[in-house]
Amino acid sequence: MAVGVPADITTTCDSQLTTEPWHIDRQQGYGPGASTDDVAPPTTPHQGPIPPEYTQASESELDARITAAKATLGDRLKILGHFYQRDEIVKYADFVGDSFMLAQAAKDHPEAEAFVFCGVHFMAETADILSQNHQSVILPNLAAGCSMADMATIDQVEEAWEQLTTVLGTSDDDQAELIPVTYMNSSAAIKAFCGRNGGIVCTSSNAATVLEWAFERGKRVIFFPDQHLGRNTAKAMGMTEEQMPLWRPYLPLGGNTQQQLIDAKVILWNGFCSVHKRFTVAQINKARADFDNVQVIVHPECPAPVVEAADGVGSTEYIRKAIEAGKPGDVFAVGTEINLVNRLQAQHPEMTIFCLDPVVCPCSTMYRIHPAYLAWVLEALVAGQIPNQISVEPTVAADAEVALERMLAARP
Template sequence: MTSVANLIAAAAETERRTRTMLGDTIAIGQPATMTTTCDSQLTADPWQIDTEPGYGPGASTGDVAPATAPQQKAIPASYTQATDAELHDRIVAAKAQLGDRVKILGHFYQRDEVVKHADFVGDSFMLAQAAKDHPETEAFIFCGVHFMAETADILSSADQAVMLPNLAAGCSMADMATIDQVESAWQQLTEALGTSSGDKAEVIPVTYMNSSAAIKAFCGRNGGIVCTSSNAATVLEWAFERGKRVIFFPDQHLGRNTAKAMGISEDHMPLWRPYLPMGGNTMQQLQDAKVILWNGFCSVHKRFTVAQIDKARADYDDVQVIVHPECPAPVVEAADGVGSTEYIRKAIAAGKPGDVFAVGTEINLVNRLQAQHPEMTIFCLDPVVCPCSTMYRIHPAYLAWVLEEYVAGRVVNQISVDPTVTADAEVALERMLAARP
């Protein structure tokens, strides 16, 4: 057998073994055959479901969580039984006592009762940058999800602590690409295509910020780079200067939308399905590829449809439709504008009284924008609210607990990336920081 044939056989065996281990994967929500694909019942407090592995209420019912996903331990009843007002007062008091020793980083998608306590509010990149820009701070409390706290730990100094109030706050998209899967795909690609052709690499790995520290490190040591939703095009240009093609993970939609906007045909964007030999592609498809797309997605942004845009245009004559680039390509192409959460925020801030915006992104941000701009009409395209369920796991009770523990001299829920991983991941992240649009 040729080396490629051996790889295909090995990949098939890997797929067989993986499928026999599906008992180690936890399905969350209702069966995929259900017509409703989103459980929007967010009334339960997170600690009521933190004892069960998974993404929790609000998650897409098609999401699965790996058995290795971190779980949050129980916190004292003095927090879970406190009223909203009591938690607010405790957070304010702890912050006042800690002063500048601690900074709270709050993602745009967080619930309002958490965001109001944040020292910095932004997307994952902006918050990681805030951690990097404040070496004087002892510790950061990252009100976001696991991969974001990892990135903040990588970019901050070794003597600074990064804490995640609820360890169960993961990311289903990030979980769709594991380091073992990525390493296997890389082995298959390099065996099939080689490593370099002339002065260019055959494949440059590019990972979205929404990925594990291990995958960022993989990119760093293999000539690759990290991208954000705002600089993805600049990053792809960087990659094409150095390689003939790109493998882009884990979000296929951001990769596809960015490449299409650059004039790359979908015929040159095969999908890599990690459980299939050669990702389910032929040798010719891989040789012809410009961007190999990993089969991952955001469950929230995948829900937006062209039909929702059509309805918004039927309901409002002058509606402006703005969507996130994690949405499917037909949705992006039907919209008036596409960009990161920061792009969406700025586009609406530039609007005029009476303007109408239909927005394709997470509901907490959309509702906050409407509250901030009552002179406009701002609504979510999706009538079935499907929020980022793992962001919802950050409750004021957990924030109060982490703060008061730090007041007492204890660091809890620390996210600490192994130094060997940090070194390679920082290479890829610094390349990203230099790739300004």
């Protein structure tokens, strides 16, 4: 049973997530867990085999090798660990945070020669874009992707843009007809698309600020790939469901009429996070029935009814700060990834902190980062090699950096 979960709430995850991910790295798909039902595109990266000396090593052996390699590399190395990583990885991280915080960490440390990014592919791409040319960014397991990011490909986005600009025409005033906004959870190619077309990247913490920025420059926004973050942010700003049509990339005009698109304020891409879409209002109601003093905090990637039923909504950093501000005896039901929830409970035994979903699993792709892979890449760095380097093509990186710098300037 997960740490801090009430006795009547159980947590079950596929054992393959916690033991030997190398057995599933070359299989099509995202692996067992919350994202199992998502269809991975053929371009999804796969991780090749690593030497048996790593996959067969004990936990203590891996710990000794990682610790020794870190000591040898010293300040030349920075390990970046996402909040959703397993504890066996987080303990080695020099910086722990959400994707925005870790991208900023990469930008702020020009002295490092290499960043080992313990997260997923789009995060490592962003770190490569924002870091300097002499620095390398390494993803310990290339199979650590993101199903949400894969729900919008650059070909689909460019096709949608062509259809939309045909319908909306050209503006005859200072405001553009359409501004593209992409969530951090997207490919470098889509970030570059936004940079080329007057758009911007957003995070879960500055989405409202970014939409305000966009509406100062345009009449409408197309928001991809997460429909829920876009919808929740726009609704909080006063927009109605009718002003937020859903764009389905496999249908003409995204499944909408021309008039719906003309009347739109925010066109939502049909993407989602497989972990956060599992949270429900029924789970919130059960938490309130079980605990009179429960505070429900959820991530804005959750569906709108869940966000509206919660007491608080915000990024992973917001959730962490809200719980740290709690008092002994407080009870928090949290709607986000289980590793962060369990870590918060371990850090705050004076409170009761549990995950809303009784059967939620870790992010199945984030969990591909295992100490065996971390030991492998660190020892390769010691030997002067750079395995699993994430390098964004320079012209793509230049356009993406434009959109990312706008994001960094859009502080709430």
